[in-house]
Amino acid sequence: MANQRQQVDQLKYALWLAIMQNKNEQIVQFFNSPKIEINVNVALTNQGITALHQAASNGNLNLVQFLVAIQKADIDQQDLLGRTSLHFACAIGNLAIVDYLIQSKASPNIQTIGGESPIMKAAQFHQSQLLSYLIQTHSDKINWNLVNKFGHNVLHIFRISCVNSLEKQNQIYSPINDVMVELMASITAEGQQTIQ
Template sequence: MKKIFGFGIKERTPLGFCDGNRSTSLQSGNENIDSHYWRNFYAKYKPKEKLHKAASTGKVEKLVSILDSGKIHVDNRDKKNRTALHFACACGHVKVVTFLIANDCEIDLCDSDNSTALIKAVQCQEEECATILLKHGADSNIEDVSGFTALHYAVCNGNSPMVTKLLAYNANIEAKTKDYLTPFLLALRESKVHVADLLIRKGANIHALDEFRRNALMYAVRCESKDMIALLLQRGIEVSHQDGFGWTALQYAAASHSR
């Protein structure tokens, strides 16, 4: 009988929006991605070509020797289309990045995930490398296979200074991922409220909707930020807005509190 009437059965929100563990592999604040993530990342990003090995280990002298031979081009790619610049940026070797740019490498080449060296630098929180690339004209609005730009990754890392710098170099504050997440919505999804607040101050559209027509108020409810909820209400966000499932922010709040 209990099963028929649902007694004792906890109601689930659409697609688990307010259910279960909300954490991702990313930590809060300005901390780095957790060590397990990094071990997996570097295992997958292990260079095999001698040019790329030299770049990933910061050996400028070795790079000079390799390129002076004339047999290997500065933009040689591996099987995943990664260049020496990708490896140097992912590993944070500023001198190598500077050397490669001085030797006319292509700054915006994409690997097989459509990631540029700038995206790798931002993902890995190598801010000095990212700054060098931006100063030399790197395109901050190239999207990887998930539709993420460098700005999205800076948001995921909770890296406010990097977010500010990218915006100063014309990063699109309204760029959308394949899930229609703007940097602002992504900041709320990842509970990076301090970054969401920064993006609002930089002019982010608070009325943006994701692929399920969820608005920022719903995301603020999800990350349980009373300050963000208050700010959004103050700025006139639509309280009665219904998402693609017919739910309002108030319904998500009630479901969240009943967990």
């Protein structure tokens, strides 16, 4: 029994390592091998990170597509902190993966244990281009008024992260103001809450 568990752990580590190194051919062979039986949704780390989480975090669109379309990975599976693959893709600002996941029915409104939605992750890492794109293309699917455990919505988080970033860099970045205006319009359009 212990030997079998050790083999499974070795397989999970080998898969995680292949994903980290973006070795897509090895990963496809791994999942297509009749000798290896491992669930695509199995946690590869003790934080609950799955193959799909890691592929999204790495920005590997081809692997994300393979895992979702071919392997039928659970698109909204959460890790131990409550993050989904969409949280990871939003944090790195990967527009192609975010768009693919949302088109594939990933929920942009799932919250982590801290109450952060994927869109809040984009705001936290001041992914202004991604936020602007989401406002223009997927606004109807996003609840812009969700708040985290501190009571902050996406606009508050974006404003705080941008101010902190600009203070560190000692510069002014005008596109940030444009996104803040767009966020304010999206939030007030839902009419659930006013921004102060």
